[in-house]
């Protein structure tokens with residue numbers, strides 16, 4: 001009887017599976033989306049009509065939210081924005097490109113009449129602060 005309860009995954013497979021679930025749940029984009037949803041906002045994901053394909057878009061309000069990983073987008077002054085010790089030149093160039101693209105997207109979005117909020121990965125850890133910022137940025141849930 002006991003044998004029937006044993007699942008068919010090897011420990012390695014199970015660990016990979018659990019890792020995927022954990023990662024998906026804690027991804028900054030997911031934290032923001034879940035919070036917006038819980039607050040009652042309706043939104044579009046990766047809206048192609050706005051510059052930079054923002055993570056979350058509110059076309060009716062003409063507002064967009066970019067959620068940036070602190071490492072990949074090199075959050076200024078953040079302790080998570082570390083520089084790898086190997087292949088440093090490669091990373092410096094990569095980060096520079098990412099930041100240029102971020103800046104370009106921001107400028108183009110604002111020029112196109114979009115209001116932009118950037119949420120950094122480290123800011124998604126403090127739930128109350130994040131929630132307050134989202135509500136302040138978006139206003140009441142019932143809006144055009």
Ligand SMILES: [Zn+2]
Nearest residue numbers: 070075078122
């Ligand atoms: Zn950060």
